[in-house]
Amino acid sequence: MVFEKVAEILAETAAEVIEPRFRALAAGDVVEKAPGELVTVADREAELIIAERLRGLLPVPVVGEEAVSVDPSLVEAVRTEPAVWLVDPLDGTGNFVAGKGDYAVMAALVRDGEAVAAWIWQPVCGVGYAAEKGGGAWRDGERLRRAPAGDGPERWRGAVLGRFLGPEMRAVVTEGARGFASVTGGSGAAGVEYPRVAAGEQDFTLFWRTLPWDHAPGSLLVREAGGVSARLDGDPYRPGRNVEGLLVAADEDCWRQVRERLLGMAP
Incomplete structure (x- = not known):
C-alpha cells in the first residue's frame, strides 16, 4: 500500500504545483541558489508538500534537495539514521526553466544507508517508474527487464x-x-x-x-x-x-x- 501511495504523492504534487508553472514561470519565480544552480518556486513548494505527505506514510527524516541547500548538515541523516526519505522535487530544474520537458519528480526510501525503494515520475510523458530492492523494477505497472547490451x-x-x-x-x-x-x-x-x-x-x-x-x-x-x-x-x-x-x-x-x-x- 505504501509503495503505491508514494507514486501517487509524486504525481499528485506535480499536478498541483509543478505542471501549472511549466512554461508559465513568472518574474521572481526563478532564483540562483548557488552559482549556476537554479531553483524555482515549484521546486520549493513541491518539496514541502512531498515531505509532509511522505512523513505521513512513514515518520522518518526527509532529506530533500532544497532543504539541504539551506542546511547542508541535513544530508548526514542518510548515513546516521536507520531510515530516511530522499526527495528530489524537480530533477532537471534547468530544463524546466527553459521550457524543456526532460524533468522528473523523484523519491527513495533509504534504510541503513542503502536505497530499498524508489520512484520516478515524468510529468510531461505521464510515465512512472518504481523499484523495490529484491522486488524488481516497473514502468507504469509493467515489469522492466533490461537485456544485455550485446553486439560490442x-x-x-x-x-x-x-x-x-x-x-x-x-x-x-x-x-x-x-x-x-x-x-x-x-x-x-x-x-x-x-x-x-x-x-x-x-x-x-x-x-x-x-x-x-x-x-x-x-x-x-x-x-x-x-x-x-x-x-x-x-x-x-x-x-x-x-x-x-x-x-x-x-x-x-x-x-x-x-x-x-x-x-x-x-x-
Missing part, C-alpha cells in the same frame, strides 16, 4: 553528463567516446537518464557529481531491471558515499568495457 562497444549508445567534469577528464572522455556508436551530452536530468538505461533506450550513462537525491532512485531502478550502477572503483552505488564518478550500464560486461574504453581505466 561500436554499437553501444550512451551519454556523458559532463557539466562537472574537469578539463583533463573531459579530454579523456571526448577521445574515448570515439569508440562507441553514439555518446551524447545527455538530457540534463538523472530522472530521465536512468529510465533510458533501464528500459533499453541507451546502453550506458556516466555521471560525475553524485548527490544522493539525484542517484538513489535511478540506481535502484537500473539494478532491479538487471543493469549495473557502480562507482568507478567498482563498488555498487550507495547514497551515503558521496564521491565523484558513477557509471550506469546495461550489464556487467558493458560496464567494464565502457569504463576501460571511455575513461581509459585498466580492467
Whole structure:
C-alpha cells in the first residue's frame, strides 16, 4: 500500500504545483541558489508538500534537495539514521526553466544507508517508474527487464553528463567516446537518464557529481531491471558515499568495457 501511495504523492504534487508553472514561470519565480544552480518556486513548494505527505506514510527524516541547500548538515541523516526519505522535487530544474520537458519528480526510501525503494515520475510523458530492492523494477505497472547490451562497444549508445567534469577528464572522455556508436551530452536530468538505461533506450550513462537525491532512485531502478550502477572503483552505488564518478550500464560486461574504453581505466 505504501509503495503505491508514494507514486501517487509524486504525481499528485506535480499536478498541483509543478505542471501549472511549466512554461508559465513568472518574474521572481526563478532564483540562483548557488552559482549556476537554479531553483524555482515549484521546486520549493513541491518539496514541502512531498515531505509532509511522505512523513505521513512513514515518520522518518526527509532529506530533500532544497532543504539541504539551506542546511547542508541535513544530508548526514542518510548515513546516521536507520531510515530516511530522499526527495528530489524537480530533477532537471534547468530544463524546466527553459521550457524543456526532460524533468522528473523523484523519491527513495533509504534504510541503513542503502536505497530499498524508489520512484520516478515524468510529468510531461505521464510515465512512472518504481523499484523495490529484491522486488524488481516497473514502468507504469509493467515489469522492466533490461537485456544485455550485446553486439560490442561500436554499437553501444550512451551519454556523458559532463557539466562537472574537469578539463583533463573531459579530454579523456571526448577521445574515448570515439569508440562507441553514439555518446551524447545527455538530457540534463538523472530522472530521465536512468529510465533510458533501464528500459533499453541507451546502453550506458556516466555521471560525475553524485548527490544522493539525484542517484538513489535511478540506481535502484537500473539494478532491479538487471543493469549495473557502480562507482568507478567498482563498488555498487550507495547514497551515503558521496564521491565523484558513477557509471550506469546495461550489464556487467558493458560496464567494464565502457569504463576501460571511455575513461581509459585498466580492467
